[in-house]
Amino acid sequence: MSTNPVALAAVAAVMGLVYGSFLNVAIHRLPNRRSLLGRSACPKCSTPIAAHHNVPVLGWLWLRGRSSCCATPISARYPLVEAATSVLFAIAALVHHDDPALLAIAIAAILVMVPAALVDWELAILPHTLWIAGALTLAGALTVLDPDLAARAWPYALVTLGVLGAVALLLPMGIADAYLLSLAALMVQWRIGYVLITAALISLLLLAVIARRHRNVHGLRNTGVPMVPGIAASTVLWTLLATTTTVST
Structure with a gap:
């Protein structure tokens, strides 16, 4: 039906x-x-x-x-x-x-990324509870709805966490960003590259908004790049744009 x-x-x-x-x-x-x-x-x-x-x-x-x-x-x-x-x-x-599996992924992205973005924007922290609960809940849902997709998704998440965790000290991002991006990889798989590019653009746009608020570069000395809101918005966007073919390939 x-x-x-x-x-x-x-x-x-x-x-x-x-x-x-x-x-x-x-x-x-x-x-x-x-x-x-x-x-x-x-x-x-x-x-x-x-x-x-x-x-x-x-x-x-x-x-x-x-x-x-x-x-x-x-x-x-x-x-x-x-x-x-x-x-x-x-x-x-x-x-x-x-597509129940893609719908579950998109809903999970919204439920995790919206609070993650707002908490980080206001307090510059990312509660571990968010991404851990998101990863476990999504993994369970995908295992039930699409076991093949779940099996293909985990390697992307683990590789993303390993690579970004290793280089976190060299990039303008913290380990929390790596955790959140690994969850994003679980959601979008090979499209994690698109998420990264889009997140960078959104973060730069948000930084420009902050700069305008401070009205000068000196006011930005203690302001980091708002990576988590950029990652969150980008992840939600790509889960909504995903199709069965592109995500499940």
């Missing part, structure tokens, strides 16, 4: 809103090594957030960007992450509606 891509995309969009809300929790808690379980609370006064105020996007709009308990401003990042995750889920469902 064929799947209606529009109906699947609509369902994926709703799921994206829910998962986007969860990603906001991960972005806030993982850097502080807090559990992802438990009820959300106001970061200022610790008052638990009511369920109807936690509705993705609509809750923020209803509250006009302020908490209901103490009127603390709520960052626009929260609805933006939820909306972006919803859109990306819908796109993934549209382009991969006939």
